Amino acid sequence: MASPHLPFLSFPKTLPPPPPPLKPHAHRTSLAVAAAPAPPPAPPDGAGPAAPTRGDRFLGRQLATEAAARVLAPDDADRRRRRKEKRRALSRKPSGLASCYGCGAPLQTAEEAAPGYVDPDTYELKKRHHQLRTVLCGRCKLLSHGHMVTAVGGHGGYPGGKQFVSAEQLREKLSYLRHEKALIVKLVDIVDFNGSFLARVRDFAGANPIILVITKVDLLPRDTDLNCIGDWVVESVVKKKLNVLSVHLTSSKSLVGITGVISEIQQEKKGRDVYILGSANVGKSAFISAMLRTMAYKDPVAAAAQKYKPIQSAVPGTTLGPIQIEAFLGGGKLYDTPGVHLHHRQAAVIHADDLPSLAPQSRLKGRCFPANDTDVELSGNSLFWAGLVRIDVVKALPRARLTFYGPKKLKINMVPTTEADQFYETEVGVTLTPPTGKERAEGWQGLQGVRELKIKYEERDRWRNILSG
Numbered sequence: 001m002a003s004p005h006l007p008f009l010s011f012p013k014t015l016p017p018p019p020p021p022l023k024p025h026a027h028r029t030s031l032a033v034a035a036a037p038a039p040p041p042a043p044p045d046g047a048g049p050a051a052p053t054r055g056d057r058f059l060g061r062q063l064a065t066e067a068a069a070r071v072l073a074p075d076d077a078d079r080r081r082r083r084k085e086k087r088r089a090l091s092r093k094p095s096g097l098a099s100c101y102g103c104g105a106p107l108q109t110a111e112e113a114a115p116g117y118v119d120p121d122t123y124e125l126k127k128r129h130h131q132l133r134t135v136l137c138g139r140c141k142l143l144s145h146g147h148m149v150t151a152v153g154g155h156g157g158y159p160g161g162k163q164f165v166s167a168e169q170l171r172e173k174l175s176y177l178r179h180e181k182a183l184i185v186k187l188v189d190i191v192d193f194n195g196s197f198l199a200r201v202r203d204f205a206g207a208n209p210i211i212l213v214i215t216k217v218d219l220l221p222r223d224t225d226l227n228c229i230g231d232w233v234v235e236s237v238v239k240k241k242l243n244v245l246s247v248h249l250t251s252s253k254s255l256v257g258i259t260g261v262i263s264e265i266q267q268e269k270k271g272r273d274v275y276i277l278g279s280a281n282v283g284k285s286a287f288i289s290a291m292l293r294t295m296a297y298k299d300p301v302a303a304a305a306q307k308y309k310p311i312q313s314a315v316p317g318t319t320l321g322p323i324q325i326e327a328f329l330g331g332g333k334l335y336d337t338p339g340v341h342l343h344h345r346q347a348a349v350i351h352a353d354d355l356p357s358l359a360p361q362s363r364l365k366g367r368c369f370p371a372n373d374t375d376v377e378l379s380g381n382s383l384f385w386a387g388l389v390r391i392d393v394v395k396a397l398p399r400a401r402l403t404f405y406g407p408k409k410l411k412i413n414m415v416p417t418t419e420a421d422q423f424y425e426t427e428v429g430v431t432l433t434p435p436t437g438k439e440r441a442e443g444w445q446g447l448q449g450v451r452e453l454k455i456k457y458e459e460r461d462r463w464r465n466i467l468s469g
Contacts, residue, residue: 099321100118100135100137102310103143104336115164116139116320117137122135139151144311148315152165170340174204174340177208178203178206178207184205185274187277189282190214190215190216191364195345197240198279199240199242201277210244211248212244212247213257233247255290266328271331274334275322279340279341280342280347281359291334305327315352319336320338322335322338323336349445350435351434354434357409364406366404369402370414378401381415382415384413385410386411387433387435388434424447
């Protein structure tokens with residue numbers, strides 16, 4: 001006979017000790033309540049055979065890590081790329097290498113015609129006495145005596161003469177600046193405002209604050225209203241979408257506006273270095289010289305810096321490297337920087353020896369064509385401004401005139417439009433200069449850009465204010 005089914009019971013091997021007796025109390029009764037038992041631990045994912053093995057859990061963690069890596073990989077790669085670019089840019093920051101104080105080129109004794117050359121005996125003597133910071137290279141000595149010694153070639157460089165550095169290499173020397181904490185003073189030539197504006201200055205300056213300085217206002221016609229010029233500059237800067245701290249109209253020659261710029265720099269630099277930035281030949285070295293001359297009255301550091309200031313020259317590309325100048329008593333250094341060379345400017349297409357003809361040396365004066373005392377009309381005529389500009393007047397009012405403002409050395413010729421092509425071919429390099437000489441005219445690329453301009457006639461007085469050039 002089968003035994004009946006009995007439930008499975010388990011008993012402890014030893015009985016638990018009895019609870020301690022309750023202590024009597026005079027007036028109240030104590031009741032001990034046992035704590036509720038802790039809930040059992042949550043079962044794993046699945047039970048028994050369905051529970052994940054150690055290998056399953058390891059594989060799950062691996063898959064989760066790989067998925068997170070795929071999500072974060074683009075950001076990590078971008079950060080690594082930015083860090084690499086920053087390290088590469090900062091490696092171009094000027095080091096303690098001895099440089100010419102006039103142009104910033106590293107001093108060398110190997111190639112006499114190259115920038116930075118110093119006589120070996122002079123170099124050793126200055127090095128022995130720790131005076132290499134007071135050395136001026138041979139090229140700067142020639143520039144200081146009026147010689148036109150170019151050194152910049154390539155895209156935006158200058159034809160003619162020897163070319164030891166490219167315009168692209170000079171730009172690379174400024175690439176570290178966007179990673180520095182600095183105050184940027186951006187210079188723009190008022191005579192060539194749009195051509196020298198350097199619209200992509202943020203590529204060099206990064207997020208650093210910018211003070212905009214307009215140079216060479218002493219070249220404007222005598223009756224120019226500077227208040228109107230200032231309003232026009234501010235409006236143009238807004239249209240170009242460039243955020244600046246302030247705008248200053250200055251002249252390094254007459255020192256107009258220099259004091260205001262110095263006050264702004266002292267207020268905004270806050271211990272940072274100050275970099276003078278701009279396109280080639282806007283007057284950076286002349287501006288620094290004017291600053292030091294003005295500051296020298298109150299700042300002994302600036303007075304001492306005047307002795308070794310950058311070289312000024314009409315040759316674009318005079319400065320070939322950042323030049324450090326001890327100019328501030330309260331900390332922070334002043335840097336002159338190489339000019340940014342732009343291929344669209346006229347100076348980038350003419351021979352080095354013709355460059356002085358493009359630089360006005362005195363106030364601009366208007367030249368009217370045709371002359372007011374003649375009955376010649378503009379319609380059907382072409383005007384040549386040297387070999388650089390041609391204007392074909394298709395139709396104009398009988399008494400319409402064009403007024404040109406520019407360097408006096410550039411001659412203006414007017415011929416019938418039907419004869420303009422032949423006139424240009426025969427006279428370029430002879431009457432139409434620059435280019436100067438038939439040899440340079442043979443390699444001249446000629447007139448390329450073509451623009452059509454229509455001026456709507458509204459008021460008679462409007463024609464008196466048309467400026468072209």
